[in-house]
Amino acid sequence: MKAIRASSLLAVAACVLALMGCSNAVAPGDTTHVAVDPAHATIGLLLPDSTNTRYESADRPAFEQRIHDKCPGCTVAYQNASADAARQQQQAESMLAQGVAVLVLDAVDGEAAASIVNEAVAKGVPVIAYDRIIDSPDLSFFVSADNERVGVLQAQALVDRLHELNVPDGSGILMVNGSPTDDNARAYKRGAHSVIDRSGYDVLAEYDTPDWAGSEAQSWVAGQITQFGSRIAGVYAANDGLAQGAIAALQAAGVTPVPPTTGQDAEVAAVQRILAGTQYMTVYKPIRRQATIAADAALTIVHGGHPKGTSTTKTAGKSVPTVTLVPETVTVQNVKKVVIDSGFHSVVQICTPAYQAYCREHGIS
Structure with missing residues (x-):
């Protein structure tokens, strides 16, 4: 009887050790783990909206391809929240x-998403913050672009263009900012103000656009055209979807030529507008590389490791390992080199x- 009990205990111990060998680490010192078969793990990818076309055209396919290439037996479970924080909570x-x-997790709302992290960590599931930081001390990794730098690049390109056009000091700029729930939008705005506020140009009005909705931007800019008319010398738009809305409002009002307008993400439609001369610039971010880094970090966790960053980001009092990518200004002068020659978009697109x-x-041919 003792021999049977001893063998049973050994079998249990072996199973526990096997499970520990396949577990994913949540945080140093945390004893809560989920048993994972690294060769057949399921990795959740939660993206915030479909308003920004980059998520479906670049982020998601690059992430899924990297997981497939490095772990053919792994599965990506994907959901898009359609800019609804409550829906993203349910999806998680x-x-x-x-x-x-x-x-x-690319959070719709960085503060609200802290509850997602809490629930995940309570179940032994680590969370990687993707593109947008989350207000939680329990993140395992964060990857994004230098977001304040994005705003600086946008505003500097706009101010430089206004100077090239000999637009006098005191002329006006509209600022169409991103979603007030997005920490990145706040960073873009800080960076942009750091340039515009000392440029000699005046901010006529600014708007934090709910959910990054281009239709909201279009309606708001239409109202500003009615109020300010020819005083509008330039438009700071935080991304390409907002730029599209702003430009549509300006064109509908018969404003010719369209004042220099900024953007971000190097969307296909934005690149086309730059070539056609209706949008002045966009910002290219190495989105596919960002998605690849996130996928690699997820697989590192699946294999029981802790992904390493090149720096850290402080959130909720804790420093999170971080990789920060470098954005680049794109105008008609370098669009071929940055966007086409790099393979980000094809000539056919x-x-x-x-x-x-x-x-x-x-x-371009």
Whole structure:
């Protein structure tokens, strides 16, 4: 009888050790783990909205491809929150119930998403903050671009262009900022103000656009055109979707030429507008590399490791390992090199029939 009990205990111990060998680490010193088979793990990817086309065209496919390439037996569980923080909470809870090994979370609302992190960590599931920081001390990793630098690049390009056009000091700029729930939007705005506030140009009005909705930006800019008219010399738009809304409002009001307008994300439509001369600039961020880094970090966690950053980000009193990528200004002068030659977009994507003449004019073929 003693021999049977001893063998049973040994078997249990072996199973426990096997499970520990396959567990994913939540945090140093944390004893709560989820048993994971690294070769067949499910990784959750939660993206915030479909308003920004980059998420479906670049982030998601790059992330999924990297996971498939490095772990063919792994699965990516994907959901998009459509700019609804409550929906994202439900999506996260559903993934946790399904037994995901890691959550890669691009939060609709960085403060509200702290509850997602709390629930995940309570279940032994680590969370990677993707693109936007989350107000939680329990994050395992964070990867994003230098977001304040994005705002600096946008504003500096706009101010430089106004100087090139000999627009006098005291002329006005509209600022179409991003969503008030997005910490990145606040960083872009800080960076932009650091340039515009000392430029000699006046901010006529500014607007924090709910959910990054281009339609909201269009409506707001239309109202500002009615109020300020020809005093609008330039438009700071925090991303390409907002730029599209602002430009649509200006064109509908018969404003010709469209004042220099900024953007971000180097979306296909934005690149086309730059070639056509209706949008002045955008900011390229190495989005596919960012997605690859996040995928690699998730797989490191699945194998029981802790992803390492090149720096740290402090959030909720804790320093989180971080990789910060470098953004780049894109205008018509360098769009071919940065966007086309790098493979971010193809000639076929950009040079559709309506834009072929512009492509030829700027040496893209």
